[in-house]
Amino acid sequence: MTSKLMGQGVQRVEDQRFLRGQGRYVDDVAVEQDVLHAAVLRSPHAHARVLDIDVSDVLDVEGVHLVYTYEDLTGPMAEPLPLLIPHPALTEGRTQYALAKDEVNYVGEAIAFVVAEDRYIAEDAVSKIRVQYEFLPAVVGVDAARAATDLVHADVPGNIAAKLEQNVGDAVAAIAAAPHKLELELTIERSACTPMEGRGTVARWDRDLNRLQLWTSTQSSTGVRAAVAVKMGLDLGQVDVITPDVGGGFGVKINHPWPEELLVPLAARVLGRTVKFTEDRREHFISSAHERGQVQHIEVGFDDDGRLLGLNVEFWHDHGAYIPYGLIVPIITSTQLLGPYKPQNYRVYFESLYTNTVMVTPYRGAGRPQGCYAMERTMDAIAKYLGKDRAEVRAVNFIQPDEFPFDQGLIFQDGRELEYDSGDYPASLEKIKALVGWDEFPAFKAEMAAEGRRVGIGLACYVEGTGVGPYEGAHVHIETTGKVKVATGLTTQGQGHATVFAQLVADELGVKFEDVEVVTGDTRRMPYAVGTFASRAAVMSGSAIHLAAKRAKEKALKIAGEALEADPADLEIVDGVVSVKGSPGSSIDLGTVSVLSNPLRYAFDEASKAATQFSVGDPGKPPVPEDEEPGLEGRDFYSPERATFASGMHAVIVETDPDTAEITILKYAVVHDCGNLINPMIVEGQIHGGVAQGIGGALYERMAYDESGQLLNASFMDFLMPYVTEVPDGIDIDHLETPSPLNPLGIKGAGEAGVIPSAAVFAAAIEDAEAPYVPGLVITAMPISPSELYALRHSQGLENS
Amino acid sequence: MKPAPFDYRRPGTLAEAVASLAGEPNAKVLAGGQSLVPLLSMRLAAPSLLVDINGISGLDRIEVCEQQGVDGVRVGALARHAAVLASPDVRRVQPLVPMALAHVAHATIRNRGTTVGSLVHADAAAEMPVVLTLLGGHLEVEGPAGRRTIHADDLYIGPLESALSHDEIAVAAFFPALAPGAGVGFEEIARRHGDYALVGAAALVDGDSVKVGYLSVSDVPTVVDLSGVADADLGEAALEKLEPMSDIHATAAYRSQLVRVLTERVVRSVRKAA
């Protein structure tokens, strides 16, 4: 019997292709053909009325095929883009038009769309379009939005799209009655996903078949398909969306449809030519999406042990100029803020605010980093106030292992109760303390201090709702060659789905791993799907694939049972061969079973002869039995009641330079619990990537908007995404496996976790490093650069180093 | 991010290159392209003509020689940063050049980018202009009127602005040799490995003479004479002559602190090596 692949660090099947440069991304599609290229005129102003657009100079440019402005759009195309996730509290939802109508609300908003022979000509043409603007005051940042001296949308008072409050118990009263109280004022700035591959779309209208083929770099092919069909007035059945290799998404590609995802197919249909749009880096900075910007006010009441008695959080969420993805990010902040703790009484209130900046949609972590930051900074403040160990204060607030399932009493992002399914937070804490050397740290700190070096340690805990619904599906097809083709509808942007899904199928079906081929994100192969976000692919598609493989196996055993004249319960499948347990001589391979599953009139090779009408079947019965279908296939869907909750803890040791305020990472440790591991190597890869991205968000990256709404650092020269040289060589990882009771495999999501605690854990560690030297230094704003740490040291006026 | 249309010529001789530039006020020389091509792609520059000098033979030479009575090393216009950095002659004759070059960008960019191109590009955040200025080197320049020499002191006029006229080509740079008994050092702090520095400092100590050149502090590379200043006061003395700038990466106050720290560090490193 082949050993189980579940839980093994199987080498990624994708890597050979990627490392040899054989990946096929959207920009690689249709390169050899006669493709036209699109470019977009984008607003150079953050807030202006568009008085006139003059395209007359463009029409003379040789090689230009089409120019669109808002006036050229009709029907559903001329309506605002969809508000994808409505919510009762989102009373003032506004979305942009595919091309600006009357007004632009951020630098980068699409105004005109040009299609030309190549991208060079298209950009030349764009530069010849003349727009007359009437400038309006720009609203930049949470403070300006709250002040509401100027409005982003004239019809949205106070710049407030939504207000939402949730209560568990009476937090205000509990805080008033608590023996100790603290207040914190925190801010966290914007960053962005910045995948290596930006957005991109290729469309081809096939006149012979009367249908559209669309390749797009998305996290939801089925979402794009539905949106394009609605906007172009097509039937779903006329639209195929194919997601080839995707060079990273990290959330930004879950928003859809982007203006270009509609304009490219529209132009392709009108022109009868293949049209391609490939976003460049500057466009990605100014016209896709950002995340993270919040201002938070926290009040907390607690007892002598640091036990939370009441927690009252108010925050203001900067969602940019439009809100197509609804309230998902602030809802996640407001609910996931609680982490592994029991607040006893909790009130959370947020306002989601318009600003004249790029819109905000989920970025890996999706509001959790902000929530974790609020909660963990609060834990640190409580410990400092009480003079207690920071780990101890956390421990007294943990939900205990015997309290699961634990209902936090709130409504989560999927509209379901925030009920944690399983976890073991005390065990995680023990592991992280051991891994980072928590108890030994004071001695190390003293030793370093003697050498004039400042070191500090930080700890942060999180719980992450993963694998949200509504569902995913899978189709497993055993070919007559014995090879297994698996399709699931969600997309892949580098996670290694082709590897882990093949592991699950190989285990369930009893076939060789190499014989399994996985396709994702192709609506021709699996038209029912949701998408890849919220750490849901393994949980959702993994479970669906497992269930579909089970069905295929049942059918295989039934047919094999007939062929071998054995009870299916006595059969087993090993390496693609079905045999009677204990008598390996009596066997049939799965390919032959597949042949038998499809009764044939015509033979076309030796193998298929076996399935023709004079060879098989009981002449007294229909060739395909009632309730059966021809073909050896299994199809199933997985739709859980609610999300499953992964958890983890990060700890970091940093050194701060007494002279230059440079911040160096000495050790980074992660304990992670995503239930049963399918492939520990892939989970660790996700953690490494997440930690690297988190380091970027905490110490390097920010969106430097000036007060007129210009993004000053819209390139990788000034937006400081960390290089590999800025990420520690080793990240120490330990796993805990607390299975989820909600799915057949006991798994939880792992994709976002690495990035969640970074702002919190770095703020804590840097503050700890500085504490002996600059006693009043508190970090309340993240990210932090050496220049800012230096300013903080001096604003204290207490430097006594 | 595609350049606006431009004409392109790739002459085989220097004379042809100079002739190509003549009468084309919007022409640009293309060397390694590591600064120019991004500017073209972002349409921040839209020259009418690019004169690619990469086809001119002999311009990549690095030679130890004497010029105007001074020993030194002459680096041709097509010598790549990587070749200059790897040259044993350069290291022996003027070790400050490789010390600074190690901080210029990343290996892939050093493989294409030229040291002379960097000197002409005149970025105040770049390492090599400061090195040339501190050492009192010069550029050899060829134009319609023939060849002339521009001393480093006269080379840097403003941000990204050098004293070359639009129809001139820099043929080589000359870095004077390190005098016997003198010492040099280079220190910088950048946000990420290989980035342009927040502040950088190059030092030349010769007997009682102490000079430090700064990058990313002012609009142009700036050298401060710190001769006779007590070690403990070096940073403050330098700051009296400098007015550090603020930008999105660092405040002026923080840059001032880096000037203090790096001035002391770089002078100390020279003394230690002596």
Ligand SMILES: Cc1cc2nc3c(=O)[nH]c(=O)nc-3n(C[C@H](O)[C@H](O)[C@H](O)COP(=O)(O)OP(=O)(O)OC[C@H]3O[C@@H](n4cnc5c(N)ncnc54)[C@H](O)[C@@H]3O)c2cc1C
């Ligand atoms: C990611 C990145 C990071 C970088 N980091 C650094 C860094 O840390 N420090 C640093 O110093 N540099 C850095 N650079 C710039 C690099 O050093 C360039 O190589 C250098 O600035 C220009 O050299 P080049 O040969 O590429 O010149 P080009 O880009 O070809 O030309 C630059 C300019 O100089 C002119 N020019 C070039 N050669 C001549 C000549 N012989 N005669 C007349 N005019 C000429 C051109 O017309 C143009 O205006 C970086 C570049 C990149 C892309």
